[in-house]
Structures are given as C-alpha cells and as structure tokens.
Amino acid sequence: MLALAVVAGLAWGIVALTAPDARAPRTRPERLLNSSKAQILAVEVVDPATGRRVAAASDQLRTLAADLTPLLAIRALPTVRSDYGLDAPFARVEARTAKGALPALLLGGTNFDGTGYYARIEGRRGAALVLVRIGDTAKSVLAASPQRA
Amino acid sequence: MAVSARRRLIGFGGAGLTIALSILVAIGANVLALRAGSAAVDLTEGSRLTLSDQTRRVLASLRAPLRVDAFVRSDGSGRDVSALLARYEDASRRVDADVVDPDADPGKAQRLGITRYGTAVLHYRGRQVDVNVISEIEITSAILHLVRGNTPVVCFVTGHGEAAIDDEGPSGLSRLMKLAQRNGFDPRSTSLSTGSVDPECDLLVLAGPRVPLAEQEQAAVQARLEADGKVLVLIDALTEADVNPITAPWGIRFLGGVVVDTERNLNDDPTSPIVMDFPSTNQVVDQVPSLLVPAAAGLGIDDADPRPGLHVSTLARTSERSFLSRDPESPDQSQSLPGPVTVAAAADYSLVGGTRPEIHRTRLVVVAGVALAHNPILDTLGNATFFANALSWLAQHEVLLTVTAKRPGVHPLAMTPERRDVAFAATVVAMPGAALAGAVLVFVIRRRR
Numbered sequence: 001m002l003a004l005a006v007v008a009g010l011a012w013g014i015v016a017l018t019a020p021d022a023r024a025p026r027t028r029p030e031r032l033l034n035s036s037k038a039q040i041l042a043v044e045v046v047d048p049a050t051g052r053r054v055a056a057a058s059d060q061l062r063t064l065a066a067d068l069t070p071l072l073a074i075r076a077l078p079t080v081r082s083d084y085g086l087d088a089p090f091a092r093v094e095a096r097t098a099k100g101a102l103p104a105l106l107l108g109g110t111n112f113d114g115t116g117y118y119a120r121i122e123g124r125r126g127a128a129l130v131l132v133r134i135g136d137t138a139k140s141v142l143a144a145s146p147q148r149a
Numbered sequence: 150m151a152v153s154a155r156r157r158l159i160g161f162g163g164a165g166l167t168i169a170l171s172i173l174v175a176i177g178a179n180v181l182a183l184r185a186g187s188a189a190v191d192l193t194e195g196s197r198l199t200l201s202d203q204t205r206r207v208l209a210s211l212r213a214p215l216r217v218d219a220f221v222r223s224d225g226s227g228r229d230v231s232a233l234l235a236r237y238e239d240a241s242r243r244v245d246a247d248v249v250d251p252d253a254d255p256g257k258a259q260r261l262g263i264t265r266y267g268t269a270v271l272h273y274r275g276r277q278v279d280v281n282v283i284s285e286i287e288i289t290s291a292i293l294h295l296v297r298g299n300t301p302v303v304c305f306v307t308g309h310g311e312a313a314i315d316d317e318g319p320s321g322l323s324r325l326m327k328l329a330q331r332n333g334f335d336p337r338s339t340s341l342s343t344g345s346v347d348p349e350c351d352l353l354v355l356a357g358p359r360v361p362l363a364e365q366e367q368a369a370v371q372a373r374l375e376a377d378g379k380v381l382v383l384i385d386a387l388t389e390a391d392v393n394p395i396t397a398p399w400g401i402r403f404l405g406g407v408v409v410d411t412e413r414n415l416n417d418d419p420t421s422p423i424v425m426d427f428p429s430t431n432q433v434v435d436q437v438p439s440l441l442v443p444a445a446a447g448l449g450i451d452d453a454d455p456r457p458g459l460h461v462s463t464l465a466r467t468s469e470r471s472f473l474s475r476d477p478e479s480p481d482q483s484q485s486l487p488g489p490v491t492v493a494a495a496a497d498y499s500l501v502g503g504t505r506p507e508i509h510r511t512r513l514v515v516v517a518g519v520a521l522a523h524n525p526i527l528d529t530l531g532n533a534t535f536f537a538n539a540l541s542w543l544a545q546h547e548v549l550l551t552v553t554a555k556r557p558g559v560h561p562l563a564m565t566p567e568r569r570d571v572a573f574a575a576t577v578v579a580m581p582g583a584a585l586a587g588a589v590l591v592f593v594i595r596r597r598r
Contacts, residue, residue, distance in 0.1 A: 077253055083256035083259075084255065109255070112255045112263055129252055
C-alpha cells in the first residue's frame, strides 16, 4: 500500500509539474512583505522619473502602513510583462522600520478592470497585483506635497 | 541464519523491483496520457461535455476564420472555458480560440475593451461580438449572429432631454452605446422632428424624455409600433412626458411615483431598490441575477391582453415589502400602492394576417427608470446583461437561442422505507461487518502459523 501511495504521489507530482498551467498566476493572496504595523516609522514615495522623494503625511502614512503590514498581493504573477507598467514605474514606495528599510515597492499601471495596481518588490522576481488604495495613496503623496530635501 | 538473511535480502530486492517497475509504469502511463492531449470519452448524461449537433451545424457554416478570445481567470472556471473552446477548435479548423488571463495580459484586454472577467470576444470577417456568459449556447449564438452578418441600427431619440449616447458623464449613456456596439448593434442618435421615424432604425430607444413629445413625434412612434416596430422605453417619475399613449395600447401603463423598498436596496437607500424578482421566462431577464434600479417608478400591466396575439409579461418587480409612493418624503403614505411593484415589462405582439399572409411582430420593452442605464450604474449587478438581452430580444435575435444548452438533469432520490433499509444494511451492517470479518480472518491465519 505504501509503495502504491509513493508511486501515485510521484506520478502526480511529475504530471503536475509538467502540466501547461503549472506557471499560471496564483489567485490566492500572497504575502509580499512581512512586517508589523507598529514597526513602520516612515514611508517615502519616490518618483523614479525625476528622483523626487516625498514623505507620506500622517494620514497617508497610516493608510500605507496598514496596507504594507503585511503587504498582500491580490494575485501573484510569475512574469513581468511590459504592459504592467513596471518598466517605468510611477512610484517607488520605501518604508522604514526601527530595524531598517523594507524592500522597496515599485508601482506600475492598473489592471484591466481597475481593481489593482501592478507592483513588484525591488530585487525579486515576478510581479503582483496590489490594492488600488496603495497606488492611489502613493499618487496622492507625490501630488500633494512639495519636494522634500 | 545465513539462509534466513539471504531470503530476507531476496524479499527486499523483489519488493524494490516491484516498486521500481510500478513507478516506471505509472510515469509511462501519465506521459502517454499527457501526450494524447484532447482524446476524451464523454460519459456524462446527455453528453454534456460534447458540442451539440446545432453547434456543429453552425460551425459548418463558417466560411472564414473565426477568432475567439476568452478573458477569464486562470483558475477552475478558466480551465472549464479552455476545455469548452478546445471543443470548438476540434470541431472546426476555422476556429482559433485563446484563453487570456486579463490580469496577466492587460494589453490585450485593453485593446479589446474588456472590463470584466468572463467575457469572450469573437471576430469574424471584420465583425466583433462580445459574449458576457461563456457557455456553449452563448458562444454558438454569437457565432450564428456573426455568420448572419446583419447589424441592426438602434436609434436613440433626442430632443426631449433624453440621456445621450455620446455623453460620458454620470447621466450619459456612452457605456450603453458601447454595450450595444459590442453586441453587434449600430447605435445612433435620431430625431423625430420630421414626424416620422428614420426608416434605417431597426430599434427605437426613448431613453428618459424629460419634456412631452410633440403630437407628431408621438404619432410617429405609435405608427412605428403599429408597423411591427421594436421600441425600448425608459421613463422615470421626473419626467413631464406622458408615454402612456405609446405604451398603453400594448398593455403597459406608466404609473409614475417612486418605489420605496426597505427590504432590498443599495446602501440603505430605500429609493434605490435592488430587484431580484423576475417572474417571466422572457429572454430579457435571462442570466440577470439582479438589477439596481435607482429612482424607479411603477408600471401597470393590463390583466387581459388588449388585443389578439399580444402577450404582455412582467419582467422585473420589486420585493413584497416595497411600495409605490406618490411622495416618498411625505409621512403619510396612505395613498401608496403596495408592492411588489413592476419596474420592467415587455409586450410581444405576433399575428399572421393580411390578404397575403404576413407575420406581424411588434415588440416593446418598458422600464420604469432611466438611471439604471446611466454610465455609473450600467455595469452594476445585472444591468448590462439586462440591456444587452433587451436589445437582442427586440431585434428578434432570440431565434439564435434555439441552440439548446445542455443542462445537468436533476434526479431526486426518493428515500422510500425500502431504500432506507438497504442503505442501513449496506452502511451500518455490511461494510463494518466485512472489515470485521477480514480482521478475524487475518487473526485466525496468523494463529495457525
């Protein structure tokens, strides 16, 4: 019986790995960043095109901190395509905690029905769809505040 | 000892060989199955997983390549769609189908104007049709529509404060216009000031006139209806126009008022009822789970069909706890009409007559509300499907629906005393008894050794 179970498991694994949809986007929420809300001390949004760096105001900080702790992907996408807008992201979100900086979050365009922003963690493979509120808040940070030294 | 050890070694070797062979056989079988690809045997009741004969006949009528792009999530439903489209590809070499995850390929979704999951876009000889419910019946109907090639002209009447199809604002109908285009219609604006309906108009839409139609304009619409016309009327309580001279001869009266529904509404606003009661089997409400009808008014349906060959049906009505108020702000609601309130109705008049037998077919859909078609509301709940269906029904495209969907049959199991006894004997006595007997047998055999 054990032998049969091993055989079945191996066969299933081989088929599952070689099946064409093995690299399909994952639809379950996935943690992109792990941190606790209390740890986030500041969030800065950078406009990658100009290098302009703006600190989130207190209400924006609250919103971003809530969404970054943890940062959940609506969907994880295995590859980064040019039409995700991540080749030229409109914002780079940098969060700082007491232990140091979290990996930066790059934000691209919205998805087809406007329910999420394409995003990617700098230095990691793959892309993800994140909450619209994160992108909108990042935009409001860039739009509302003057350049900070 | 040496003999025993050798036997044990041989035993282990045999078992290892068996496992290795089993693994090889299992892998080989899976690889072969994977390469076999689309080979399948449909053992379902009524061959539900096989394309119908009607679909095969429609596919046989294709004379040019047909492109199908289905936009679905790449989870379970996506696999079902993929399997369905693979059947179309297998059935006709002219069909080229692709399943696209719109999140993974947003560029393609944007190019084809996709704004929701579960949409399929079909292209054939330069024409395009969108299908919002990906099923065999919908896909085949759309193909038939494309093969036939006619594009009915939908004329939206202007000049009385109606919502405009080129208005992208919150009171506009630009999304309704796009919906009509995606479903194979040619939407246009039209004026009735000449006293007649443009002969190019296959369908006429009165989308919320605010001021009364001139007599000659009203007469033009009436004449069109009498001449086998197809008309959609949207009207709410804010209007000064009286549409009853147009709709009443077809058994539908506009009552005005404002529906107040405390049971089913949006965001606790009782004047934004959510309609979930669709008492007819009319195609207009097919696949419509619910409707959001803000500022809905009421309709009256004549109990007796006012002329031979005319059938009037209630399409949608509000909940039992709703009522039609003359003044929703007034504390005195004694003059209110109790619910459910009809908010959409359809009249279908068909008659064979004349000296040379002809088929007369007049169709009218009346909706006691305009806001449900406005841009911000159209894509809410089943509103878009309702209007797509209404246009198709008015254009008599329901003939496409003769392609029947295969639905799983329902076979209720009546638990008679006899069956109950059999179930009890099998699950409580026979199965545990067999396990117990097996254990006793093993015990006895081991004791004998």
